[in-house]
Amino acid sequence: METFVRSLNVNRCLLPAAVGVASAFLFMPVQAHASNCETLTGVSLPGNTTITSAQTLSGNLTINAVGATANSTGMPPFCRIVGVTRPGPNSSVNWEVWMPASGWNGRYVQIGGGAIDGSVNVSTLAARVQLGYAAAADDGGSTGKFADFVNNSDRQLDFAYRAYPATHDNAIPLIRTFYGAGPQKSYFTGCSEGGREALLMAQRYPTYFDGIQAGSPAKYPSHMWIGNNIWLDRLFSNPANALSVQQINLIQNASTAACASPATGVVADPRQCKWDVSSLLCTAGNTPETGTCLSAAQVATMKQVLGRNGGAHNPRTGKMIFPGVNPFSGLTGLFPGSNATDSHIQYIGSLFYNNLNWPWQDYNFASDQAKLDALPMAKAIETINPDLSAFAAHGGKLLMWAGWEDPQIFVWDTVNFYDYMVRHNANPVDGALIDLNYDNPEYPYGKTTPSEFINPALKQRFAAASHAAYGRAVDATSKFAKLYMASGVNHCGGGPGAQDFIAQGMNGSLTQALINWVEKGEAPEAIPVSKRQNDTATGAVKFSSLMCPYPKSLNYSGSGDPLSSSSYTCQ
Structure with a gap:
């Protein structure tokens, strides 16, 4: 290069x-x-x-x-x-x-x-x-x-x-x-492709910026566009699996109704949601054509699509190519999948294969992924290096964020990458303990031994130690890099969740937290956010909430106004 x-x-x-002198000068x-x-x-x-x-x-x-x-x-x-x-x-x-x-x-x-x-x-x-x-x-x-x-x-x-x-x-x-x-201080901010660029600067140019904000980063294009476009197209090209718009809305509405706060209509954390798409299976007297239920084939297909363990997998090895999507909002337009003029298919064709008409319909998920990953441009454009030690040594601070309901760069990809960073920052003893009970899918983030091959008795015996080791690795990573999760937010914005932290730009609470971390040494914890009329910076507040640092989860305290952030904690 x-x-x-x-x-x-x-x-x-x-x-x-x-530091005090620096902060005074900056203003x-x-x-x-x-x-x-x-x-x-x-x-x-x-x-x-x-x-x-x-x-x-x-x-x-x-x-x-x-x-x-x-x-x-x-x-x-x-x-x-x-x-x-x-x-x-x-x-x-x-x-x-x-x-x-x-x-x-x-x-x-x-x-x-x-x-x-x-x-x-x-x-x-x-x-x-x-x-x-x-x-x-x-x-x-x-x-x-x-x-x-x-x-x-x-x-x-x-x-x-x-x-x-x-x-x-x-x-x-x-x-x-x-x-x-x-x-005196330099910052980089971006979301989606801009989030990829943000990670790029932290990974390859670690001394350039003091603070970096990376939202929903498009960090792994060779897997991302294969997993959430071509694989989906292949899956839903079978008429038995295809969904109507009414059925997509049914999935979104049913899952949200089962898991969202009645007050805000927002799902706080999908990890706490136990909704099962099987609940939408058609019963006697109803058919999928009504849009009010799913056939057995459609239910089976959605089980492949949804959640952290869903998504595209190598049919030969079982290794994950890209994770699944959460069901709550933003799915309309995602299914039935890709088509010949889809921009993400053209992305792969132009950047990796030098051919806008590459035969994507013939993509072999068992053998072609490794070949694609080995292409020079696939390597050049990925930003999946978990080692930010040079950035940390420079004193840099990274705030990643993602919407829990991102339907474009499926949020589990961002979560899995952060866990990959956490695992990288574990010491050797803690790393071995984490691996014993590590359920994060491998694709390539994370461990080399799938947890399903570990003796269940051994996993149970060391579960508490594994959890503690993971916590220590999170603490080590959080000294310079944190991931914040936005409840009910789609890709770089949109959705039913609180998101004025985006609308206010450099005055937003997330960016201000980054600035305070860089310039005052104040490590952020729970970050206040608000849902405003029309999602503008100045619209009337509908409710307020918190963005929680992963792996913590947003929880209602059990009392108080459910429309006020004071009634919530990150645990």
Whole structure:
């Protein structure tokens, strides 16, 4: 792989020795040091970079950027830098850096992308600048068109991992020149593809950011799109298994009714839900065609699909390819599965096989997965390394989060990966104890010996010790990385759960918890969240709740207002 410029991570040397001094400095407004924004066109930048525009803007603006347009009102004066970096001869990584002309809070935030990128998120840049951040975003080196990846290794590698450090390496010297000092603290935030990029930075560039927020990360595309697209399509292509929209809604409504709080309509934690899809089996006098019950074949199919132990498996080895989905919300549109023009099938074809018309219908789940995993791009784009020791040694803090009802990147994948990290952080003795009672599916996260092959008597004898060992490993991991679970939330938002922590951006409670952890040393525990009208940042509050750090679970205390977070605990 190519060598990349990493020498400009200069913002670390400016930290005051005392945390209290650092925190005080961060909230003192900083004025621009350069005579004006336009002089930044002459800054020497790394990585075959060209600045195409540098201008001071303010007021009510319509901003046109690569792949995006945003209307922003009341913008304070800020410096907008537009540039392009070419890590390879066929590369074109478009990025922008926005810096408030005054009132900078001393922080830098880099914004992750989504889907296959292809646009610069200028609306989020505007929101961050209004909050006093110096901010950057890029297009991932992508045009947003799958066809442009085909036989273009530069675009593939840029999207996989080269674009994001390149943006950082250009943003930092621009910030230093404009303000006369680099950022006191640097953050990366993203969800979905942006969550993959967030994990990428923690794993491959561990000294670049002090705090990283990774939501529902699309960390394992070679398994993810096979498991929740092609496998589902294969399963539901059998007419006996296929579900109608009415039946999908039936599954969602029945499971939610069985497990949700009557007050909020939200399932607090699927691990506490004992609902069984068998309860929807048609009885005498009813048929699946009514949409009010499921046939025996449909019930059997859904048992394969649902839950942590469901999902796609290798039929030869039994090894999990990708876990199952939770039944409560967001399933409409997921089934019956994929089709020939599905974007996720094109993702695999363009990035891994250089063929948009690859014969996905013939995919052999017993033999083809290992071949796909071995492809160079599959390796380049995955972010499943559980070893964050370099990031932790740097002092970095990682907050992952996921919605318990994510129907796109099935939430058990995120949970399983965090458990993989926990297991990695166990000492050898605790690791062996964890493995004795480790029920997390292997796919490849986790242990090498499936727990079903361990003598049940041995498991029972050491169950308490195994649980204690797991707890110690969680404690070790939680010193630098935590996973927060959002009850009733779908993929990066949506669903019946409380989610104002998303709508409020950098002012949201999750991001504020990350900032407090990085800048004040305050490790987060339960994080307050609210369900607001229309899921906006300012809508009327319908109820408040908590986001719990995994593996803790949200629990009603048994008394008090069920619409108030004060009546809940994380246990």
